[in-house]
Amino acid sequence: MNERQFRILAQDTVYEGFFRLDRYTLSHTLYRGGWSKPIVRELFRRGSCVAVLLYDPDRDEVVLIEQFRVGAIQQPQRAWLIEIVAGAVEEGETAADVAYREALEEAGCQILDLIEIRQFYTTPGGSAERITLFCGRVDSAQAGGIHGLAEEDEDIRVSAVPFGQVLQMLESGAIESAIPIIAIQWLYMHRDELRVRWHQT
Numbered sequence: 001m002n003e004r005q006f007r008i009l010a011q012d013t014v015y016e017g018f019f020r021l022d023r024y025t026l027s028h029t030l031y032r033g034g035w036s037k038p039i040v041r042e043l044f045r046r047g048s049c050v051a052v053l054l055y056d057p058d059r060d061e062v063v064l065i066e067q068f069r070v071g072a073i074q075q076p077q078r079a080w081l082i083e084i085v086a087g088a089v090e091e092g093e094t095a096a097d098v099a100y101r102e103a104l105e106e107a108g109c110q111i112l113d114l115i116e117i118r119q120f121y122t123t124p125g126g127s128a129e130r131i132t133l134f135c136g137r138v139d140s141a142q143a144g145g146i147h148g149l150a151e152e153d154e155d156i157r158v159s160a161v162p163f164g165q166v167l168q169m170l171e172s173g174a175i176e177s178a179i180p181i182i183a184i185q186w187l188y189m190h191r192d193e194l195r196v197r198w199h200q201t
Contacts, residue, residue, distance in 0.1 A: 005029050009038055020045040044127040050098040051086035051133050053117075053183040054109050056140035057195040061160045062184070063107050063143045068155065072176075082169065084180045085109075086131075095132040103136060107158045108147050111136035113198060117186050122178060133183060137198050163191065 006028035015021040022043045027035050054063035069081045087102040089095060096114060103109045117133040140160035148154025161169070169175050170184050187194070 003029065007035075014042065042126060044129070046088065046127075046129055048089040048095070049086060049129055049131050050089060050095045050102065051084055051131055051179045051183065052099040052103060052111070052114070053084050053133070053135045053180070053187060054103060054107060054111070054138045054140070054143075055135055055187060055194070056138055056160070057198045059140050059160070060163045060195075061140040061143075062163055062166045062187070063109055063138060063140055064159050064161050064166070064180070065106055065147075066157045066159070067148070069177075078176065081177045082175045082180065083177045084183055086179065096134070099134045099136060103138070105149055106147055106154065106156050107143060108145065109136075109138040109140070109143055111138060113137040117183065120182075131179060133179065133186075135183070135187065135194070163187070 006026055008024060008026050010025040012023055013020065014023050022045055023040065024043060025038050025040050027038050030036055055061070056063075063085075064082055065085060066080055066082050068079055069083075070079075072079045072081055085099075085102045085106045087098050087106070089098050093101075095116075099114055100111050103111050114134055114136045117135055119130060119132050121127075122129045122131055143160040144158055146156065147158050148156040166175075166184055167188065170181060175181060175184070
């Protein structure tokens, strides 16, 4: 196979606000050989992000959050999505720092132990967003209520849900956001070993 390369022929920022949108003109090598013709693509830019699945191995509960999401407004009846805690990495923070911070801000939960699940792109066809996904051990006994930062216009409902019910929500389509789907499927595959591991700590 030919060496994979690309060339950026032109780049400009179309919009910069809460997020940033860049336009690229580029060319890349082809599997059949040679180079593609110049193509134009818009790229949604934001910094690195973190998501953390909050799980209580003793109570076998997952802490889920629900909030309004502008990305879902084309289906108005589904504009409030069931998700897991997440946030952007700010200057000077590590991904783990964000997991601990966002767990407190968005769910009122203190992470007792943390493991990294995976890093992945969410929608690489048009977005540079790359997620570091964690699973965090918490005590879900007091989890619940309304959380979030007023200065960030957050209005987040928090619930501790038995794992079996979370699976039913996944199967029924009640959870439509990709990141919690990935996280819950990971927990389904690793739950037994995770409970053993965290019961020994």
